[in-house]
Structures are given as C-alpha cells and as structure tokens.
Amino acid sequence: MIGRIVRLGRSGCDVLEALGRASLFLAQSAVGIPSREGCYLWLRQMHFVGVLSLAIVLVSGLFIGMVLALQGYTILVDFGAEQALGQMVSLSLLRELSPVVAALLFAGRAGSALTAEIGLMKATEQLTSMEMIGVDPLRRIVAPRLWAGFVALPMLTIGFSVIGIYGGYLVGVEWLGVFEGSYWSSMQANVDFFDDVGNGMVKSLVFALVVTWIAVYQGYDLVPTSEGISRATTRTVVYASLAVLGLDFVLTAVMFGGFS
Amino acid sequence: MKRSKTMELGVGLFMLAGILGLLFLGLRVSGLTFTAPSDTFQLEANFANIGSLKPRARVTMSGVTVGRVTAIELDTEWYDARVILELDAELEGQLPRDTTASILTAGLLGEQYIGLSVGGDPEMLAAGDTIRDTQSAIVLEELIQQFVSNMVND
Structure with a gap:
C-alpha cells in the first residue's frame, strides 16, 4: 500500500520534472537575438518543414474541401439551402479543419523528422561535441527548428484553407451546379475576417508552438539508443496529435462558445 | 556553409x-x-422587441444593403432595446424624420435584418438622431398565442 503511494508520488514528480525541463528548454532556446548565421539556419529549416510539407498539406486540403462540398450538398439540398454551401465549406475549414488537420499532418510529416534528427544527433554525441567546442546546441540546433515550425504551420494552414475552398468550389459549382455567385456571396456575407480567419490563425499559431515544442523536446530529451529514438518519434506523433485535439476543444470553447 | x-x-x-x-x-x-471607416454615420432606434436580431446584421432600404447594426443594448429608461445603426454617409441628411425602421426576417427561417422605409417629413434625420417610428420583430410564439386566443373568443 505504502509502496504504491510512493510510486504514485514519484511518477507525479517525474511528470512535473519533465514539464519543468521542457519549459526551461523552450525558454532557453526561443530567446536570444539570432545572428546572420542563425537566420540562414532558420531558412534551411523553413525549407524542410515548410516548403517540403506543402505538397501533402495542399493535396489533403483539396480533397477535404471536395468531400465537405459533396457531403454538405447532399444534406443542404434536402432543405433547399444549397446556396449556403460556400458558407458551410468556408466556415468549417477556417474555424476547425484547416488548423487541426494541418497541425496533425505537420506533426506526422515534420514533427517526427525533427525528433528523429535531433535524437540521432544526441545518440551520436554530436550535441555533446558542440558543447565541447563552445557552441550552444540549443541555439544552433533547436532554436532554428522551433522558429521554423512556428512560422511554417500558420502558412501551411492558410494554404490548406485556400485550396480547400477551391476544392469546394470545384465540386459544388463545377460539378453539382450550385450557382457560382451564391457560393461566393454566402461566404462573404457570413465569414468575418477577425472572428473566423483571425481565430483560425490564432489556433494555428498555438498548434505550431505546441507541435514543434513537443517534437524538438522529445528529440533532445530521449534515451540515446536506437530504441529510444524510435520510442521518442512515436511519442512525438502521439503527444502532438492529442495535444492538438485537446487544445482545439479548449480554444473553440473560448473563441466560439459564446461565454462572453 | x-x-x-x-x-x-x-x-x-x-x-x-x-x-x-x-x-x-x-x-x-x-x-x-x-473603405475608410469615416464614411458612415450613426442613428439609433428603439424597439420593444428585437427578436433574434444580432450585431452586424444588415440594414436595408428597398432590399439594398445600406448599413449594419453596430450595437444592441437595453435602454434602462424605457426598458426597451436600443439598436445603434451605422449607415452609409451618402444617406446622411437624406432620410426624413418619420422614417420607419422595422425588423424583418429573410425567408421563413433566415436571419433577421432591419428594413428602413422613408416617410414624407420635410425635416431630415442628422447623425446621432433616434428613429421614432419602429416596428418590432415578429415573434412566432406571440402570433400563435394571438391566433389561439382569437379562436377561443370566436
């Protein structure tokens, strides 16, 4: 009995300790004025996590927009309200689907790669060697990746929304024959730039921070063996996805729950 | 590098x-x-019941959108709803003093908006004035209640 309580307390302390380490890690790597070299390192990471993720994000966005239009049309047409298709597609994309799905894809495509890369650097003692020659690995390795993720995911989310709305247009207007004018005008009449687009962007910034933070921290903190790397990569995807979905509920409740 | x-x-x-x-x-x-935010002016209108009118609802005249509802608040002096309207500046000084504001519904289940219709008064409304002649929203429950009580009376 006592042993069980002790174990519970110890695991609680472990969780708190990990949280503290992760927060310190975030604070230490996010601050500091980037040098010219740092900007270039950031640019390289932007290329990797942003530009190279563009294809998967855009293709998913196109298909999700198309599916939304198809499903929405079959429901709305029963009420004779198929003119509201543009509103339905754009609001569901801007408020929920773009930030969440882009963040999940980002966690799978870029987050796991970040963890594996930093983890292998740790396992092969590159990080220790950097410290030996007086280069701070937090600023040299972690900071550019953290900032690149923080900038790239909101950009990817915008791309997701735009292509999703275009996909909805393709299916709704070109295929199912919704009037083009009402597709755009129902959208313009009901989408507010600050409430809908702005809140979606805020969500996306929060997700970007959380996903990239989890990814780089898991890489930096893992057990430096091949098994440790594989575990950490899995943990990145699992934790990041759960964090995104959980935070999405909280943010939605705050933004659109109408508690004001 | x-x-x-x-x-x-x-x-x-x-x-x-x-x-x-x-x-x-x-x-x-x-x-x-x-568009610059300066080319609008504000009018107020008091309604006995606004139904489900919301801020940012349209204000129309003959079906043409001429402005938006900016705020809705409870007027504690008369205990009715004070609605603040923001209209295009080109209408400033063009609306007669006996202009009617009524809360209408787009379609059977659509959103509610405000319709303005002009009167014949030679004096014009200036910015910040209150529209006196208003028609409240039609609340379906009240209509049904009236209908039922009329049936009982007959």
Missing part, C-alpha cells in the same frame, strides 16, 4: 504564397473592403 539559391527562392515563394493566401481569405472569402 554552402548556400543554395533555389532553397532561398523556395522559402521566399512559400512565404509569399502564404501572404497572398491570407489576402485571398481576407478579400474574397470574408469580403473585406478597404
């Missing part, structure tokens, strides 16, 4: 595409326009 021009170009294009995408979302999807 080896620098690669194509990579820099790729990131630049990526950022540019993101900004253009945001612009598209602003202009095409949410219908933002770059």
Whole structure:
C-alpha cells in the first residue's frame, strides 16, 4: 500500500520534472537575438518543414474541401439551402479543419523528422561535441527548428484553407451546379475576417508552438539508443496529435462558445 | 556553409504564397473592403422587441444593403432595446424624420435584418438622431398565442 503511494508520488514528480525541463528548454532556446548565421539556419529549416510539407498539406486540403462540398450538398439540398454551401465549406475549414488537420499532418510529416534528427544527433554525441567546442546546441540546433515550425504551420494552414475552398468550389459549382455567385456571396456575407480567419490563425499559431515544442523536446530529451529514438518519434506523433485535439476543444470553447 | 539559391527562392515563394493566401481569405472569402471607416454615420432606434436580431446584421432600404447594426443594448429608461445603426454617409441628411425602421426576417427561417422605409417629413434625420417610428420583430410564439386566443373568443 505504502509502496504504491510512493510510486504514485514519484511518477507525479517525474511528470512535473519533465514539464519543468521542457519549459526551461523552450525558454532557453526561443530567446536570444539570432545572428546572420542563425537566420540562414532558420531558412534551411523553413525549407524542410515548410516548403517540403506543402505538397501533402495542399493535396489533403483539396480533397477535404471536395468531400465537405459533396457531403454538405447532399444534406443542404434536402432543405433547399444549397446556396449556403460556400458558407458551410468556408466556415468549417477556417474555424476547425484547416488548423487541426494541418497541425496533425505537420506533426506526422515534420514533427517526427525533427525528433528523429535531433535524437540521432544526441545518440551520436554530436550535441555533446558542440558543447565541447563552445557552441550552444540549443541555439544552433533547436532554436532554428522551433522558429521554423512556428512560422511554417500558420502558412501551411492558410494554404490548406485556400485550396480547400477551391476544392469546394470545384465540386459544388463545377460539378453539382450550385450557382457560382451564391457560393461566393454566402461566404462573404457570413465569414468575418477577425472572428473566423483571425481565430483560425490564432489556433494555428498555438498548434505550431505546441507541435514543434513537443517534437524538438522529445528529440533532445530521449534515451540515446536506437530504441529510444524510435520510442521518442512515436511519442512525438502521439503527444502532438492529442495535444492538438485537446487544445482545439479548449480554444473553440473560448473563441466560439459564446461565454462572453 | 554552402548556400543554395533555389532553397532561398523556395522559402521566399512559400512565404509569399502564404501572404497572398491570407489576402485571398481576407478579400474574397470574408469580403473585406478597404473603405475608410469615416464614411458612415450613426442613428439609433428603439424597439420593444428585437427578436433574434444580432450585431452586424444588415440594414436595408428597398432590399439594398445600406448599413449594419453596430450595437444592441437595453435602454434602462424605457426598458426597451436600443439598436445603434451605422449607415452609409451618402444617406446622411437624406432620410426624413418619420422614417420607419422595422425588423424583418429573410425567408421563413433566415436571419433577421432591419428594413428602413422613408416617410414624407420635410425635416431630415442628422447623425446621432433616434428613429421614432419602429416596428418590432415578429415573434412566432406571440402570433400563435394571438391566433389561439382569437379562436377561443370566436
């Protein structure tokens, strides 16, 4: 009995300790004025996590927009309200689907790669060697990746929304024959730039921070063996996805729950 | 470190595409326009019951949108709803003093909006004035209640 309580307390302390380490890690790597070299390192990471993720994000966005239009049309047409298709597609994309799905894809495509890369650097003692020659690995390795993720995911989310709305247009207007004018005008009449687009962007910034933070921290903190790397990569995807979905509920409740 | 021009170009294009995408979302999807906020003026109107009118609802005249509802608050002096309307500046000094404001519904289940119809008074409403002649929203429950009580009386 006592042993069980002790174990519970110890695991609680472990969780708190990990949280503290992760927060310190975030604070230490996010601050500091980037040098010219740092900007270039950031640019390289932007290329990797942003530009190279563009294809998967855009293709998913196109298909999700198309599916939304198809499903929405079959429901709305029963009420004779198929003119509201543009509103339905754009609001569901801007408020929920773009930030969440882009963040999940980002966690799978870029987050796991970040963890594996930093983890292998740790396992092969590159990080220790950097410290030996007086280069701070937090600023040299972690900071550019953290900032690149923080900038790239909101950009990817915008791309997701735009292509999703275009996909909805393709299916709704070109295929199912919704009037083009009402597709755009129902959208313009009901989408507010600050409430809908702005809140979606805020969500996306929060997700970007959380996903990239989890990814780089898991890489930096893992057990430096091949098994440790594989575990950490899995943990990145699992934790990041759960964090995104959980935070999405909280943010939605705050933004659109109408508690004001 | 080896620098690669194509990579820099790729990131630049990526950022540019993101900004253009945001612009598209602003202009095409949410219908933002770059009009100065100064070319509107405000009027007030008191309604006994606003139904489910919401801020940002349309204000129309003969079906043409001429403004928006900016705020709705409870007037504690008369215990009715004070609705603040923001209208296009070209209507300033053009609306007669006996203009009627009524709360209408778009379609059977649609959203509620305000319809203005002009009267014949030679004096005009200035910015900040109150529209006296108003018609409240039609609340379906009240209609049914009236209908039922009429049936009982007959």
